[in-house]
Amino acid sequence: MVYKQFQDLQLSALGMGAMRLPVIDKNDEKIDEEATAKMVKYAIEEGINYFDTAWGYHGGHSELVMGKVLSEYPRESFYLASKFPGYDLANMPKVEEIFEKQLEKCRVSYFDFYLFHNVCEMNINEYLDEKYGIFEYLMKQKEDGRIRHLGFSAHGSVEVMRRFLEAYGKHMEFCQIQLNYVDWKFQEADAKVELLKEYGIPVWVMEPLRGGTLASLSEENTEKLKALRPEEKTPAWAFRYLQTIPEVVVTLSGMSNYEQLEENLHTFENEKPLDPKEMETILGIADSMVNGVPCTSCHYCTSHCPQGIDIPSMLKLYNEHSFTGGGFIAPMALMAVPEDKQPSACVGCRSCEAVCPQQIKISEVLEDFSGMLKG
Ligand code: SF4
Numbered sequence: 221m222v223y224k225q226f227q228d229l230q231l232s233a234l235g236m237g238a239m240r241l242p243v244i245d246k247n248d249e250k251i252d253e254e255a256t257a258k259m260v261k262y263a264i265e266e267g268i269n270y271f272d273t274a275w276g277y278h279g280g281h282s283e284l285v286m287g288k289v290l291s292e293y294p295r296e297s298f299y300l301a302s303k304f305p306g307y308d309l310a311n312m313p314k315v316e317e318i319f320e321k322q323l324e325k326c327r328v329s330y331f332d333f334y335l336f337h338n339v340c341e342m343n344i345n346e347y348l349d350e351k352y353g354i355f356e357y358l359m360k361q362k363e364d365g366r367i368r369h370l371g372f373s374a375h376g377s378v379e380v381m382r383r384f385l386e387a388y389g390k391h392m393e394f395c396q397i398q399l400n401y402v403d404w405k406f407q408e409a410d411a412k413v414e415l416l417k418e419y420g421i422p423v424w425v426m427e428p429l430r431g432g433t434l435a436s437l438s439e440e441n442t443e444k445l446k447a448l449r450p451e452e453k454t455p456a457w458a459f460r461y462l463q464t465i466p467e468v469v470v471t472l473s474g475m476s477n478y479e480q481l482e483e484n485l486h487t488f489e490n491e492k493p494l495d496p497k498e499m500e501t502i503l504g505i506a507d508s509m510v511n512g513v514p515c516t517s518c519h520y521c522t523s524h525c526p527q528g529i530d531i532p533s534m535l536k537l538y539n540e541h542s543f544t545g546g547g548f549i550a551p552m553a554l555m556a557v558p559e560d561k562q563p564s565a566c567v568g569c570r571s572c573e574a575v576c577p578q579q580i581k582i583s584e585v586l587e588d589f590s591g592m593l594k595g
């Protein structure tokens with residue numbers, strides 16, 4: 221395992237994200253505890269010491285399961301991160317209640333790392349609003365040793381991040397952003413890394429594989445990569461790319477099964493950053509891929525939909541349908557979806573859009589999708 225120095229700690233360069241744990245019956249809230257425990261055991265044996273959960277992952281069950289599984293290990297043997305769920309404005313007045321509950325759910329007396337979750341356009345005013353006292357409360361927890369390191373994750377624009385940093389930047393010790401070779405330009409990750417550098421804040425990476433999109437590429441793009449490094453698997457390229465960016469400390473990967481974990485561990489046995497030609501190739505591939513709706517399957521939106529539409533699945537099918545220019549895959553998959561959960565069931569209320577970190581105009585996409593399906 222590659223380790224990175226962060227202050228006086230040695231963090232594993234690969235962290236285990238707990239937002240896409242193995243589940244039972246495809247139910248996001250029914251985490252397969254046995255499979256998770258097996259993965260955590262293997263991760264620890266192979267040197268991963270960083271685990272990242274959050275209040276909202278798996279409908280609130282991620283913290284519970286990770287807490288239970290990690291309680292089998294000495295507290296000092298792992299670093300645990302969780303986050304204040306400000307992606308839902310209803311949580312803003314509840315920082316104390318939520319933080320206390322999180323410690324309880326995770327069966328710990330302190331978090332090694334704690335983040336303002338998902339700083340973005342939708343919540344920046346509230347995050348900065350002193351009336352909620354979130355910053356003050358978290359700083360107090362830090363003083364009391366219940367938070368060892370305070371940081372934030374951001375899906376917002378560079379401008380939003382700048383506003384946050386102007387207010388709290390000197391107290392932020394790390395920042396988690398969506399970074400991968402597609403988002404380097406597409407989501408301005410390059411400018412975000414530069415901004416964080418101004419504040420001397422190291423980068424934690426989320427979505428290194430962009431919700432799995434970078435785990436398998438088109439045949440043409442796969443061939444381009446194979447020509448450069450015949451032995452490297454496609455997902456490893458995404459991690460090698462990140463190993464080239466010096467500001468990156470921890471790369472979080474939400475692994476859903478043992479095989480993914482094994483493969484990622486293998487990649488992080490050593491560092492093999494890209495050379496300039498490889499970098500040019502991968503950024504060229506990124507350019508060629510940027511189309512479709514950038515949904516990362518984070519599931520933040522689903523609980524906000526009054527129609528109970530499985531939005532990420534619909535968007536995935538929409539991308540497939542658009543990318544293929546029609547075809548049978550999406551219509552076939554939709555045959556298994558009840559009428560009242562189809563894209564056409566969207567009533568355009570836009571509740572989902574208020575919480576979407578990717579700022580996807582979901583209602584418009586579903587309307588478009590519905591039209592395409594009608595032909
Ligand atoms: S806009 Fe459509 S998909 Fe979004 S929450 Fe409303 S009904 Fe659901």
Ligand code: SF4
Nearest residue numbers: 515516518519521576
């Ligand atoms: S539409 Fe947005 S909020 Fe919903 S799963 Fe996709 S990225 Fe997440």
